[in-house]
Amino acid sequence: MKNRIYIETYGCQMNLADTELVQGILNNNGYTISKDADNADVILLNTCSVRDNAEQKIYHRLDHLKKFKKERSGAVIGILGCMAERLRRNLIEEKKIVDLVVGPDEYRRLPELLDVAFGGEKGIGVKLSRTETYDDITPYREDGLSAWISAMRGCDKFCTFCVVPFTRGRERSRSLLSIIEEIEKLSSRGFREVTLLGQNVNSYNDNGKDFADLLASAAEVDRSIRIRFTTSHPQDLSDKLLHTIAGHSNICNYIHLPVQSGSNRILSLMNRTYTVEHYLELIDKARKIIPGVSFSTDIISGFPTETIEDHLLTLDVMQKVRYDGAYMFKYSPREGTKAYQMNDDVPEETKSKRLNEIIEIQQRISNEINQSLIGTEEIILIEGESKKSELFYAGRTDTNKVVVFRKNENVKEGDYALIKINRATSATLFGDFISRTNL
Ligand code: SAH
Ligand code: SF4
Ligand code: F3S
Numbered sequence: 001m002k003n004r005i006y007i008e009t010y011g012c013q014m015n016l017a018d019t020e021l022v023q024g025i026l027n028n029n030g031y032t033i034s035k036d037a038d039n040a041d042v043i044l045l046n047t048c049s050v051r052d053n054a055e056q057k058i059y060h061r062l063d064h065l066k067k068f069k070k071e072r073s074g075a076v077i078g079i080l081g082c083m084a085e086r087l088r089r090n091l092i093e094e095k096k097i098v099d100l101v102v103g104p105d106e107y108r109r110l111p112e113l114l115d116v117a118f119g120g121e122k123g124i125g126v127k128l129s130r131t132e133t134y135d136d137i138t139p140y141r142e143d144g145l146s147a148w149i150s151a152m153r154g155c156d157k158f159c160t161f162c163v164v165p166f167t168r169g170r171e172r173s174r175s176l177l178s179i180i181e182e183i184e185k186l187s188s189r190g191f192r193e194v195t196l197l198g199q200n201v202n203s204y205n206d207n208g209k210d211f212a213d214l215l216a217s218a219a220e221v222d223r224s225i226r227i228r229f230t231t232s233h234p235q236d237l238s239d240k241l242l243h244t245i246a247g248h249s250n251i252c253n254y255i256h257l258p259v260q261s262g263s264n265r266i267l268s269l270m271n272r273t274y275t276v277e278h279y280l281e282l283i284d285k286a287r288k289i290i291p292g293v294s295f296s297t298d299i300i301s302g303f304p305t306e307t308i309e310d311h312l313l314t315l316d317v318m319q320k321v322r323y324d325g326a327y328m329f330k331y332s333p334r335e336g337t338k339a340y341q342m343n344d345d346v347p348e349e350t351k352s353k354r355l356n357e358i359i360e361i362q363q364r365i366s367n368e369i370n371q372s373l374i375g376t377e378e379i380i381l382i383e384g385e386s387k388k389s390e391l392f393y394a395g396r397t398d399t400n401k402v403v404v405f406r407k408n409e410n411v412k413e414g415d416y417a418l419i420k421i422n423r424a425t426s427a428t429l430f431g432d433f434i435s436r437t438n439l
Contacts, residue, residue: 002074002118005031006040009109010058011048013197014168015081015228017148019046022080022107023140029111033140037068040074042114044100047083048164051332058083062097069097076100076117080107086336090127098122103130104153104168128154128169135178138185143190145383145414149173149182151214152198157233159260160271160338161303161331164199171199174182176206180217187222192381192414194218194225200233202241211236212244219248224416224439226381226398230256234274237282238399242289250439252398253290254324257283260299263310266303273340276317283321294369294399296325299358302351303331304342307317311354318361324369324399326362330355345388367426370401377420378403379437384413393417402431 005026020043023033034040045061048054058079060232065077078100079091085103092098099117102110106125110236113123133153141147152173155165183194196218198204204211211229218227227248232255257279261267264275274282286293299314318326330351333344346354380395387394388403394415396406403419411417416439419431 002041002076003031004040005032005042005044006035006037007044007046009046009082010059010341011046011050011107012201013055013148013195014044014150014153015048017139017150017197018081018104019108020139020141020148021134021137021150022046022110024138025110025112026356027140031111033230037065040075042078043068043177044078047079047081049082049167049334051329051334053332055083055087060249066097074118074309076114078102078114078117078123080104082163084126085128085167086163088124088324092122092124092324098166099395100124101126103128103367104130104351105193107134111427131168131172133172133174135174137180141186143189145190145381147186147191147193148195149179150198151211151229152204153199155300156203157200157235157273158271160269160342161300161334163334163337163368164203166336171203173198173204173206176209176214176217179214180221182223183225187225190414192225192226195228195230197230198349199231200236201229201239202236210238210240212238212241214439215241215251216248219251223250226439227251228254228400232257234259234279234282236270237286237288239285242286245292245293253283253293254296254399255286255293256296256298259317259321260298261303261306261310262314263306266306269305269339269342270300270303276313280317280320292399294324295321296327296400297321297323298327298329300329300331301354302346302357304339304345306346306354308332311357314354315357315361318358318365320367322365323362324401326358327367328355328358328362329374363426367424369425370429373401373421373429374424375421377418377434378431379416379439380410380419382413382415382417395427401429402427403431405431405433 100123103126117123153170154169156171202211378397380403382395386392418434418437421431423430
């Protein structure tokens, strides 16, 4: 019986959540989840297309798996996720080792398509759907503290650089009720943190119930469960949403609000639908309504036609907002997007130079923000031993910062602890244990 399945996950948190969904579907159909590739009968790569280097990584991995396939004839190798949509022909015809290609909206058919692949044919399912939300499927999750919950799928924003609307299809939301039921189950299993996911999670809409309604209901399930969410689009960050975050102690005061660029001209070419002025007003308003809220962002360097002036405006917006953290990328042209038709005219060298300046500024700001926290008291959720020493625990603050402190017998994993910060680097805070606490 060939039933051991192994999945490797690349890309964003949506893919991590989808991997659990796929494991749920396959587990219900008699497959067992294997933790390593070596003795698996099926190896699946859940892939990302967002930038060229993400796809190159998968191609390298497939080259490695070629050898594996030779050694173990009969093993099925498959591609799930965003590359399945973009490159199905290429994957099947050129990379001949792939037996299965299944996109994000066809995971229900995996058992059937695996049978096809075991029968020696190619198992292919790459249709996108306007309605599929996998509402009724329970993801496969090991016991733990943190869980991802996908609240919606797809994206309708069509930023001109981005492949996601093409690989994930149109935006659609799960029912509020099914999400709440999932959180109830997680609560009874002892989970302590839930992250609601969507490409623009704040445009969530279940028959008129918006994202603020979802957050409020989620927060009320279990007051000792922290609620996080990502990603927020500036266009849909409503006052109601800000007040809902402020009104619940277990909704984290942390908003990932990608700006992408500090130049209005570039933002318009990107079809981001806001200006820098509007964005900064939003940040100000959020800081008034939610005291202590922190922000992170995504930034792209070297979008077509970006000049040094545009680049300086990006550095400027970073200094105005003072993000706690940032994900920073070089522009990568993606076939099929609008920006792909523009000339990718910023030389590679310039992209890299600008990216390095962006990273440098962000590191300085992160470090300054962290230094300013020395002497303050923070509540953290203890997630486990610190990476560097078993004598220390590590956990995260409400604003998503890692805090490390010396273990003691008053607390264990899964507890909340009050910590006085006494030292900081740009990535980590260190502190002294004060007491066990509640949210
Ligand atoms: N839905 C989210 C995230 C989308 S992908 C959002 O709207 O913010 C994550 C990030 O990858 C994007 O925010 C963007 O900064 C980056 N990205 C997307 N396409 C890219 C491309 N073609 N080149 C470089 N970076 C890209
Ligand atoms: Fe891509 Fe823009 Fe949609 Fe985010 S909002 S997934 S960047 S198209
Ligand atoms: Fe990548 Fe698809 Fe996520 S392109 S970033 S895995 S939505």
